[in-house]
Amino acid sequence: MRIVVTGALGHIGSRLIRDLPGAFPGAELVLVDNLSTRRRCSLANLPAAGRYEFFEADVLAADLPALFRGAHHVIHLAAMTDPAESVRNAAAVDRVNLRGTELVARACIATGASLLFVSTTSVYGSARSEVDEDCPIAELRPESPYASSKLAAERLLGALAGDKGLRHVTCRFGTIFGTSPGMRFHTAINKFCLQAATGAPVTVWRTALHQRRPYLDLGDAVAAMVFLLRRASFGGELFNVLTLNTSVSRVVEALSPHAPDMRVEYVDSPVMNQLSYDVDCRRLEGLGFGFKGSLEEGIAETMRMLRATAGAGHTGREIAFP
Numbered sequence: 271m272r273i274v275v276t277g278a279l280g281h282i283g284s285r286l287i288r289d290l291p292g293a294f295p296g297a298e299l300v301l302v303d304n305l306s307t308r309r310r311c312s313l314a315n316l317p318a319a320g321r322y323e324f325f326e327a328d329v330l331a332a333d334l335p336a337l338f339r340g341a342h343h344v345i346h347l348a349a350m351t352d353p354a355e356s357v358r359n360a361a362a363v364d365r366v367n368l369r370g371t372e373l374v375a376r377a378c379i380a381t382g383a384s385l386l387f388v389s390t391t392s393v394y395g396s397a398r399s400e401v402d403e404d405c406p407i408a409e410l411r412p413e414s415p416y417a418s419s420k421l422a423a424e425r426l427l428g429a430l431a432g433d434k435g436l437r438h439v440t441c442r443f444g445t446i447f448g449t450s451p452g453m454r455f456h457t458a459i460n461k462f463c464l465q466a467a468t469g470a471p472v473t474v475w476r477t478a479l480h481q482r483r484p485y486l487d488l489g490d491a492v493a494a495m496v497f498l499l500r501r502a503s504f505g506g507e508l509f510n511v512l513t514l515n516t517s518v519s520r521v522v523e524a525l526s527p528h529a530p531d532m533r534v535e536y537v538d539s540p541v542m543n544q545l546s547y548d549v550d551c552r553r554l555e556g557l558g559f560g561f562k563g564s565l566e567e568g569i570a571e572t573m574r575m576l577r578a579t580a581g582a583g584h585t586g587r588e589i590a591f592p
């Protein structure tokens with residue numbers, strides 16, 4: 271089997287590429303990343319059992335049909351992923367997340383590979399208190415250019431399936447927590463952990479403390495992708511993928527035993543709103559997939575990793591992981 275992973279060196283990809291050799295023994299793994307987030311470190315100490323090829327390539331410019339030749343599956347993770355940053359950079363986000371996904375999808379059609387596309391639960395932003403995959407498009411309120419670009423890409427894949435026979439499955443991931451070699455700290459839980467571990471105030475969006483949102487343990491994220499590849503059904507299915515729905519106040523509570531002196535500071539953000547909602551993931555669970563992650567364990571693991579780093583000399587308010 272040959273599997274291509276775009277955005278392979280990022281937060282999610284760097285864990286996924288370590289687990290794929292165990293899940294699909296003997297598989298050839300083609301890793302594609304343009305290094306825009308400078309995660310070359312994700313290539314260090316890859317499992318010896320893996321058969322890897324790395325291509326430093328941009329999905330907007332590369333000869334994707336050549337890269338995908340012979341591939342059974344393409345897992346498309348490459349994206350510009352910071353929702354707050356996307357407000358300042360909407361055109362670039364649209365180019366990578368929408369046009370880039372279109373080029374990946376067209377290369378899948380050309381080569382016969384099936385596509386696993388990773389979208390986000392932030393496409394919901396719904397006024398309903400609980401949403402599932404059947405939530406009508408008219409009720410979706412993506413809160414940032416990032417989320418809008420992901421929703422547009424989902425719709426484009428639907429059209430390419432109808433017109434050109436694209437075989438694909440889409441996962442809407444909750445906000446990731448948990449560690450990986452290419453870990454980033456721009457999403458809520460990981461950012462709070464980094465702030466708490468370095469003695470900086472934990473910055474919570476003013477409106478967000480009691481709002482409920484979906485979060486996804488990184489181990490569960492990888493297991494869900496493996497599950498869907500093994501299931502091998504690429505008829506345009508859509509799945510919410512999340513470990514739990516919870517509030518920022520519970521996240522802060524789970525963090526506090528690891529940082530007793532933690533201070534919380536309330537800040538404004540261009541993408542905050544008044545919405546609070548739970549996302550339903552029973553469609554995926556109904557197929558037999560079980561979520562195993564835990565918020566408390568994910569935070570404990572992240573804090574252990576950050577404390578070990580702080581012990582190596584990065585202490586105080588310095589942000590050691592740009």
Ligand SMILES: NC(=O)c1ccc[n+]([C@@H]2O[C@H](COP(=O)([O-])OP(=O)(O)OC[C@H]3O[C@@H](n4cnc5c(N)ncnc54)[C@H](O)[C@@H]3O)[C@@H](O)[C@H]2O)c1
Pocket residue numbers: 276277278279280281282283302303304305306307308309327328329330346347348349350351366370388389390391442443444445446447452454457
């Ligand atoms: N992390 C989350 O909380 C989360 C939640 C929901 C969905 N997702 C989605 O999962 C996917 C992976 O997220 P992540 O957290 O690993 O993000 P990340 O930013 O850590 O990784 C993205 C990777 O894509 C690469 N990349 C960016 N533009 C590229 C391009 N034009 N060509 C090739 N490579 C490019 C970057 O260098 C980076 O290594 C993204 O599509 C993201 O939207 C992430």
